[in-house]
Amino acid sequence: MMNDETKNIEKIINSEKDYKIKFKDFLHFLMFTFKKQKYNAIIYTIFLLITASITPIFTYLWTKYVDYATIDFNFKMSAIFLVIYVVIQMLVEIFNFLYLRILDKLNCDSWRSLDKTINLKSSSIQYEFYEVPKIQTIINRAWNFSHGEYIELYQNAMYIFKLVFETIGIFISLFIINPIISLICIITIIPAFITNFIRNKIRILNNIKLTSLYTELDYYKNVLLKQEGIKDIYINNSFNLFEKKYNNLKNEIFNNEIIIEKKIKRLEIIEFSIRIISLCICILLIGYFTMIQLVTYGSLSSSFVLVTTLIFNFTSLIESTSLILTTMYSIQQYNNLIDINGSTEEVEKINDFGKICFSNVSYRYPCTDKYVIKELNLEILKGQKIAIVGLNGSGKSTFVKLLLGILTPSIGEIYVDSINIKKINKMNYWNNFSVIFQDFCKYKETLRYNVGISNFSDINNDTKIIECLSKANFNKEIDLDTMLCKEYGGIELSGGEWQRISMARAINKDGKVYILDEPNSAIDPIEETKFYQRINNICKDNTCIFVTHRLGSVLFSDLVIFFKDGEIKEIGKHDDLINANKDYAKFWYSQANQYK
């Protein structure tokens, strides 16, 4: 690791913590949910209490029903208790339905707020993190957590609450029938929980081991469903390749899983047997008590019901806890994203965007050790039109990103109006730029959205958007609310039309500095000439920076900067550089000669 500014980024991104089971995080999550949903949570708790207290009532009613039938042979009384029992049962059912509704609502809302946190976080972390492939994995994992494990965690936690309350009710009922039995029941849970813990640990460790394989599997499953690249698959007839890759990987994962599964199932069988046998002992004991007439047939029948419910509850309880345990480690997936924090010293504001000054700037991408920009010194004056040219990989795009402040120099500083851009509030800083990136975004949204997004306070201002579109020479007569993709029932645009939209987007932003990062790769020649003229008209007194390798555009610039290997090799007016007859001239003639 090299000792420069970039190492901060590296430090943060490599500080990804190992997965551990942390109850604290889990509790934190539950609180997170409840805090957002106070009323629902309170109602939910009341529900739980009622659920717990209803079981002894049921037991009482059932015992009475059987007792009147078996001891007094009294049909009337027996039937009355039976009807009451069933009616309450039905009420509970309706009650349960309401409970589920509230739970659903609770789920939905808490889930959305978690998604929101992730979305906000990933759209606000420093861009520089995105240059490391790992960040996408971290984000995807956090998102997957929110959409998979979180729901599981949360729902199971809720379910466990319910089960625990219910089980307490059952214990109380059993205690009323016979205290010894309820004691035995409690003891039976302990071994089951121990084996449960062991088996989950095995599963968790295995899951963590296989995480990356799962991501890969997911990719292969969906690659045929992604519209980008499908043409290549069609024309190379390589459906087979993806099919095979998926199948092999799936088998690999399966072979891994099945070994673990065998172990787990064995433990499960042991666990199950212990549980059932000890519960059977309870039943036999009650049977014995019935025989010696310590308890009635009614109680015997009730305890059958209770024990069956108890078995069911135990099974569910263990399943839910095991699910929670196996997924609890995944909270770390979420925390890994949330823990990423960039610099916060951005307080200064700039009003007038004047001189830009690069002072001895070097840059390397995080997690690489080659400087792609080397000791760069440069001054850009207000209103200058600058063309940046150079070979691929010579650092042009990196230069632009540094200027935009989305990358921070590893060494050296960049000043705007003598203020270090590190200290400038980024929102404020970015408001000054209108940028067309090489890989500008093609949002699968309406035309309005695509243009208005750069200045969303005016997104409903039709006149402004239409004006921007006409300035960008977008002539296709379509409604502003037309979807720009077939997928969502709209139309498909060509590359050139998209380019014009991206230009309209830049115009809409109305920045003080225009940056065009190889904007013309999809434009035809006549359009190209017009494009440069248009840009010149729009920029007027504004600073304007073209990055290009179609050299025709340099004629519209005051200053040409020729990049090679991360350094400025030549700088000056086009004519001067041609006369100097060095690398740039060679570069120029290679293209110009095609037209002789």
Next chain:
Amino acid sequence: MKNTNVIKILGKKKKFYYINCILSIVYGSCAPFSILATSYFVNSLSQINDNELFNMIVPAIILIVSYLLPIVDIFIDYNNNIINNQLDIEWNTYVSEMISKIPYSEYENQETYDKIKQISENNLYIKKITFAQLIISSVTNILLFAYILVKASIILLISLMIVTPFVGFFISKLAKNRYKANYEINLNRRKTYYKSSLLRDYTFAKEVRINNSASYMVKDWENNQKVLDKKNLNIKMKYGLLSKFISNFEYFIVLANLIIILVLFLNEYISIGLFIGLSTNIFSIKFLTKFSRIVDLNKNIKLLNSTCCSMKDIIKNDNQNPVSISKSIKKIEFKNVYFKYPKSTEYVLNDVSFSCSLHEKIAIVGENGAGKTTLIKLLLGLYEPTSGHILLDDIDISQYSNEDKAAIFGVSFQDYGKFSMSIRENIMMNDKMFNENDFEILKYLGIDIIAQNFEKGTETILGKNFGESVELSGGQWQNIAIARTLIGKKSVYIFDEPTAQMDPLREIEIFQKIITKTFDKISIFVTHRLGFTKNVDKILMIKNNSLCEVGSFDELIRIKGDFFRLYESQKNLYVQENVNDE
């Protein structure tokens, strides 16, 4: 959907399935068995005295066994793991075969795409197997219950059975409506997901920041998500309420049954054991709930099956063509080709006719949206012409299978695919290793130098999807795309804007290289850089959706038409005097 026998697909895993069937029978008999065990236990309990305790041993053991029996579920689960893995793989194979047979133009059709997605997400094989097991266990369960009930009194059975068909009808209708309702909000769901993915995706990260649009986007997404959540909840509410209604209805039947049992017991028709056994377990019989699960799953399978069947119409028939197709094409001919998209009225291409033969290099030029890429897609057979013919060696393009086309065409698209696979797989697009010729091409294009930077060489995984993958720059990716085109001995090469992201020196170099490699074949270039067109034999100028000028560079310059004008405008950028004059 071909009428496949799922059991056959299982192959060697068949035995797990058969074991599971037997275990399902055992599982289904658990509950009835426990009624009998309970009643036996209670009966013996009521009949013995204090000193005959050992008489209780047998009933007690039977009772314990009846409680232990559900343990088979663990085995079923384990076996299902094995079966499902096999079925998952088979289903994936089926889906990818299906997609490979769907014409590309249909793939672009949203309706078809939705169906494909649905099929890919729902494994019909697994559903069918689950269904079979469910049926087996439920039928065993119901039959045994019925037997017990009949033993007690036939009235019990009748009262349980009488309502079943009505409820069944109701449930199946419910299942269908629910399925539909869920399907309808699918588009909504996808859109919402897309909106949120904008905030997390690398490709959008730069612009979202520069434009300060995150706050708007979050709001936009959240609003959509709220609407979606509400719709989801409504569906759940509506159908949840209805199914709750059914289960409450079941309680009435249970109540009636319990009273009958009570009467039977009081009149000494049934023993105390059966009385307690039945009344304790009658809640767990839940005929209707079981029944509704079966109906629900069945409906689901039927609907999926019909979706699969509907794909049959779309899938083009494998033409068992007797025509022997040569892999080295000598002539391409367009005969009065017209094309429009299925649902539109506007022609994208009007009356295009041209031909080219071996050793010819062709450039297609024209303004944006003129139809250049469509022309290429037609040539590749990705679209079918609305009228007219496209002939390769006098055989219609539709006669060629995907495999034939893969062997004939080398294509690099403007928006070529970037797959998160190794460099080798990205180039070969199959699982073959490089042979010597391939290595030569890699060297020729300088890919071996790119690969040398990485530890794993050409086996390095590309892209940003996985933790250990490496992302290439735009130019490097384009190099890979060109290698993909040139690799293997193809007879027609097509380059759709192959050098858009390259710098000029590299561009010339690559063009030269492409030309050297493809000189003895047919090659077609779509390009904006008119300087390059000097190097080709024939230029096709497309304007306003039809072919307006055809000829060599010199010819087209001589006639001073559209091509000439286009060329001049571009040339002016490089000839300083002209610009200075302006």
